[in-house]
Amino acid sequence: MKSFIVPVDFSDTSVNAARYAAQLAAEAGDIALILYNTHEKILSGSDGTPLFNDSDARQQIAVVALESVKTELLGLADIHITCVAEGGDFVQGLETYVKSMRVDMIVMGITGSTPLEQILIGSNTLKVIQRNICPVLIIPPGAKFTGIRNVVFASDFKDVEKTTPIEPIKQFLHLTRPTLHVANVDHEHYVELTEEYKREKAKLEEMLAPYRPEFYFIRLYDFIETISQFTLDNNIDVIITVPRKHSFLKGLFKQSNTRKLAYHSHVPILAVHEL
Numbered sequence: 215m216k217s218f219i220v221p222v223d224f225s226d227t228s229v230n231a232a233r234y235a236a237q238l239a240a241e242a243g244d245i246a247l248i249l250y251n252t253h254e255k256i257l258s259g260s261d262g263t264p265l266f267n268d269s270d271a272r273q274q275i276a277v278v279a280l281e282s283v284k285t286e287l288l289g290l291a292d293i294h295i296t297c298v299a300e301g302g303d304f305v306q307g308l309e310t311y312v313k314s315m316r317v318d319m320i321v322m323g324i325t326g327s328t329p330l331e332q333i334l335i336g337s338n339t340l341k342v343i344q345r346n347i348c349p350v351l352i353i354p355p356g357a358k359f360t361g362i363r364n365v366v367f368a369s370d371f372k373d374v375e376k377t378t379p380i381e382p383i384k385q386f387l388h389l390t391r392p393t394l395h396v397a398n399v400d401h402e403h404y405v406e407l408t409e410e411y412k413r414e415k416a417k418l419e420e421m422l423a424p425y426r427p428e429f430y431f432i433r434l435y436d437f438i439e440t441i442s443q444f445t446l447d448n449n450i451d452v453i454i455t456v457p458r459k460h461s462f463l464k465g466l467f468k469q470s471n472t473r474k475l476a477y478h479s480h481v482p483i484l485a486v487h488e489l
Contacts, residue, residue: 215294216318219248221308221338224279227323227355232283233290234482235321235351237359240291242389247295249283250311251276252304269301304338309347318385321351324476340473343457346487349382351452353482360451362390367427367454368441371398371414377488380421383454386484387425394425395448399432399440407431438474445481454484 218239220232232249239245253272276299284295300307312320324339343350365387369378387394396418398411407415415429434440441453457472475483 215244215246217246217248217315218319218321219250219308219312219317220321221304221342222249222251222280222283224251224283225323225325227325227353229283229286230355230357231321231323231353232287234353234357234359236287236291236293236295238321238362238389239293241359241361245293245389247287247293248315248317249280249287249295249297250308251280251297251299252307253299253301254303273299273301305341305345308342309345312347317348319349319351320347321353323353323355325355339476343472343485349386349484349486351482351484352476352479354480357480357482362392362451364395364448364450365392365452365454366395366397366441366444366448366450367422368397368399368437369418369456370400371411371418374414374418374421377456377458378418378421379456379486379488382486383422384424386454386486391425392451394422394427395430395444395450396422396427397430397432397441397444399434399437438478441475442478442480445479450481452482452484453479454486456488457485458488 218235220228220235222228222232232247236247239247253269253276277297280297280299284297287293287295298311300311308320311317320342322339322342339350339352343352367383411431419427419429430444432440432444444450445453453475455472455475472483472485476485
């Protein structure tokens, strides 16, 4: 049985991601869901006195709150759900748990309509992606699960055999067997494709052969705007993107395509690191 883990801090965004994960797990079948929460020391009050520093009590509160979310999810999907609450650093704790339990995918919400919100609220999701723990499915605020029928894989068609994490992508596609679209956005596509692009296309077509991919080469400059419009035009349910090791989140303000997509997409994004 495969497993998905959903970090839950009890915000609307995280609970919505849990709902999405539960319904996806139910549709895919044979998937267990783990609701995960970490609690750190609570900050002191304005006068410097601790507000609450009883770790056992915080643990009990977290477990009760997770069980409440679990009850709600069981009303949506008939799946196996486990609740895990731990103390300590969120990212480190999540990474340790995922690796020790061999979790297959992290499902996380993300929010932040302004740059400040993106720093304060969305940074944990980006940190998790940066750590390359396992594939991360990013759920935008308000996204509802209605099935996964169309998926687009955004590829730059550069050395695809070495840079495409084909096995994790295949594992995700195997869950619901969607129609697979492979899109390349490059303003240098003039009248026809170069021989290099044709060779890379042939390699990727062979790698994804079981899913009969449809290929699109789009000659436009703005990647985010183009993928967003493609998503609308083709009723895309999930966007697959591969963050590059050399560029992704080197700095907090690094504007990689994955980072920009995470904040602007209205459909979930699966971030799978290159090999």
